[in-house]
Amino acid sequence: MSIEFEFSSDLRAxxxxxxxxxxxxxxxxxxxxxxPYPYFLEFGTSRMSAHPSARPAYEETKGQMAQVAAxxxxxxxxxxxxxxxxxxxxxxxxxxxxSNRWKQIAPxxxxxxxxxxHVETExxx
Numbered sequence: 001m002s003i004e005f006e007f008s009s010d011l012r013a014x015x016x017x018x019x020x021x022x023x024x025x026x027x028x029x030x031x032x033x034x035x036p037y038p039y040f041l042e043f044g045t046s047r048m049s050a051h052p053s054a055r056p057a058y059e060e061t062k063g064q065m066a067q068v069a070a071x072x073x074x075x076x077x078x079x080x081x082x083x084x085x086x087x088x089x090x091x092x093x094x095x096x097x098x099s100n101r102w103k104q105i106a107p108x109x110x111x112x113x114x115x116x117x118h119v120e121t122e123x124x125x
Contacts, residue, residue: 069094095119
């Protein structure tokens with residue numbers, strides 16, 4: 001997949017800002033670990049068949065996630081406010097696409113499970 005941007009006349013300033021940016025790691029997951037209920041749902045157990053929702057949600061939304069992230073970066077770029085915060089905003093915007101779909105197709109609604117699905121971003125060092 002390729003992402004294309006239309007560059008403004010301020011290309012040089014924007015490219016200089018981009019050179020100082022660090023990659024951002026986006027984590028979409030759940031905090032439920034004791035017991036690891038989401039893992040049991042996704043992969044099944046010896047007594048329960050799998051009811052995957054994270055993997056199908058990812059497969060359904062991976063193209064849309066990239067588009068939303070690219071659009072967010074393009075907006076920051078066009079508004080001449082392209083900073084490290086732009087990278088986090090793009091990652092979070094793309095991640096929200098996946099987390100929203102994951103919540104929609106989660107196989108059970110205990111309330112706790114769907115509310116525990118969230119997006120985090122952090123700088124890669």
